[in-house]
Amino acid sequence: MTVERILPTEESYELLGLAREIARGELAPRVDDYEARGEFPRDVLRTLGRAGLLGLPYPEADGGGGQPYEVYLQVLETFASSWLAIAEAVSVHALSCFPVAAYGTERQRKSLPDMLGGDLLGAYCLSEPQGGSDAGALTTRADRDGDYYRLTGTKAWITHGGKADFYTIFCRTGGPGPEGISCVVAEAGTPGLLPQTPERLMGLRSSPPAQIVFDDARVSTDRLVGEEGSGFRIAMTALDSGRLGIAACAVGLAQAAVDYASAYAKEREQFGRKIGSFQGLGFMLADMATQVSAARALTLAAARLKDAGRPFSVEAAKAKLFATDTAMKVTTDAVQVLGGYGFVADHPVERWFREAKLLQIVEGTNQIQRLVIARSLVR
Known part of the structure; x- marks a missing residue:
């Protein structure tokens, strides 16, 4: 059934029409195969990136689509009606880009066109095996060592874990509590950043999360997003x-x-x-x-x-x-x-x-x- 929409602009209607075409023509015919094999659809996300559908709520000046959230969410809904794992992947990727887009330095923001265009896929690393919903009690540490942070700890349930090109990581640079948490962004190839075996899921089998272990991973201090202590x-x-x-x-x-x-x-x-x-x-x-x-x-x-x-x-x-x-x-x-x-x-x-x-x-x-x-x- 086609649900009647009231959108702000004619461009929005065209965008939603494109999303429907992709959902019906590209997503629906492939979901069963990918789910059965448990294969992550990285190529599909690249296609969405080339179509300008991965960075919709971000400004065009940063490489995004410049669309209201109201429109972006209806595109997500359309994708989810055909293949939930794709819609969830788009949502998590947008979440991963947010810290750099909202709080990043000028140098960090130079990566936004590649991030929002889908050339670089992101993962959002907040949850931990023992922390769960208590994000303010996270234990992954980032200890200062000259011009680097040394990251130690484990993140859990990370969507795109082992598949992402960059990881937005929330870690402890100070004392206990939310005020001791900071945010850094690390590249996938960082030594000591170790994706683990993907989880075996009840659903969304084409996009299984994985734990990420940080074994003395060195991340440059210029990868800090915002100020120390602002991560929570x-x-x-x-x-x-x-x-x-x-x-x-x-x-x-x-x-x-x-x-x-x-x-x-x-x-x-x-x-x-x-x-x-x-x-x-x-x-x-x-x-x-x-x-x-x-x-x-x-x-x-x-x-x-x-x-x-x-x-x-x-x-x-x-x-x-x-x-x-x-x-x-x-x-x-x-x-x-x-x-x-x-x-x-x-x-x-x-x-x-x-x-x-x-x-x-x-x-x-x-x-x-x-x-x-x-x-x-x-x-």
Whole structure:
């Protein structure tokens, strides 16, 4: 189903049309093969970069697309409806570029055209094996040694780990707590930066994350982004936008599930009738469609706040929470609509069901989103 859009410019409509063409022509025909083989689609991301679709929310002067976040998120949604791993990869790459784009030195920013154009793929290194949601307690250290930092520690669940060309790393340069955290950017070939064996995932098998071990990795001090001690603030600011990216991915996944389940219900017959004519199932589809529309509206409302330069952190948390919970429920219901066939890999709803679970965890678990929202209410 094509969802009616209201976009700010004619260029935005053309951009979304291009995204749909790529999603249908390039992504949808390849997803099953890549997922089955567990192969990372680096060539697809290069194609998106050449099409100008990897740096959409960044200024054109930096090599980006100069698009509002409202438009960028709808492109992400479109990709997610065909291949979630691609949409998530675009979102994580945009997240990885943010510190340099927002806080980088003039020298660091010279790399932005290659980063935003897709020639250089990024990874965002915040989570750790024991830290999880407690990012302020991270233990990866960067100790000063003349003109270098020596990095020691381990990052976990790193999307593009072992595939990225640069790593945006949050590490401890000072004492305990958030105020001791800084941000550095390291190249993939840095000695001592050691990607580990990719994780075996329940979903998104074409884009498995990996741990990154830092074994006395030397990173030049001119790779420090912002000031020492500003890393936690940079990380949290980036995550506000990243949560909207994941919300958009969830909306796209859920919309695909609604469309597939509805099409199935129009064709499948039981008791001499199309199953979509049964009120119990029809009401389920109606609830699914309504929840997806609500998730989309909440996500785009937060994006408009961001585009207007207004505070959007709490609204981003609400959008991420509601959209990913919706994706989990809607994909579960889509499996139910198909009955036994929903449990068969010949139909994509079982994959969407597995993938939806991850979206409730990444970019801050939904329990963390509830904590953010609750604190805003009683602050």
